[in-house]
Amino acid sequence: MIRLAFVLLPLLVLAGCVGYQPVDQVDREVALAPVLNEDGPPGLTGPVSRSLREKLGASPNWNLLPAENAAAVLHVTLTTTERDVLANDPADTGRPLSYRQTVEVRLRWEGGAPPWGGSSPERVLHTQIQLFAQPSLVEAGQSALPDLADRLARRIVQELEWSRFPGE
Secondary structure, three states: OHHHHHHHHHHHHHHHHHOOOOOOOOOOOOEEEEOOOOOOOOOOOOOOOHHHHHHHHOOOOOOOOOOOOEEEEEEEEEEEEEEEEEOOOOOOOOOOOEEEEEEEEEEEEEEOOOOOOOOOOEEEEEEEEEEEOOOOOEEOOOHHHHHHHHHHHHHHHHHHHHHHHHOO
């Protein structure tokens, strides 16, 4: 009797999984259009594109494909950037020693239902980074671009991932 249970139990479990379909209806195949820069920091499009391709390529939930083979295309545009001074030079030269840079990114989903739900194919995101002036009084803005690009890419992928699974 116990042997029969050990044989039938795995068969029943396998039989229940035969017609399994994933719950989400969003296509997993996506292409990344060239990243555009309307008013973001200069030199940021290349690092954002590289970091975003790397993160989408490593994601288990997305297949990054060329545009002609993908079910959807993700368009990323760096729209605005703001710098807020956090601290000034103690010599009161007015030169900021540290500042917070906020970058706004517009996402546009082309083809199929957007992964963030709703009917709007566009979504606006913001990310911030704190930057410091180097001791030589040279701004560290350019040297911080890779970190800012990585933060932007993580924020974009997070938006795609979290909105795909709202119950988790």
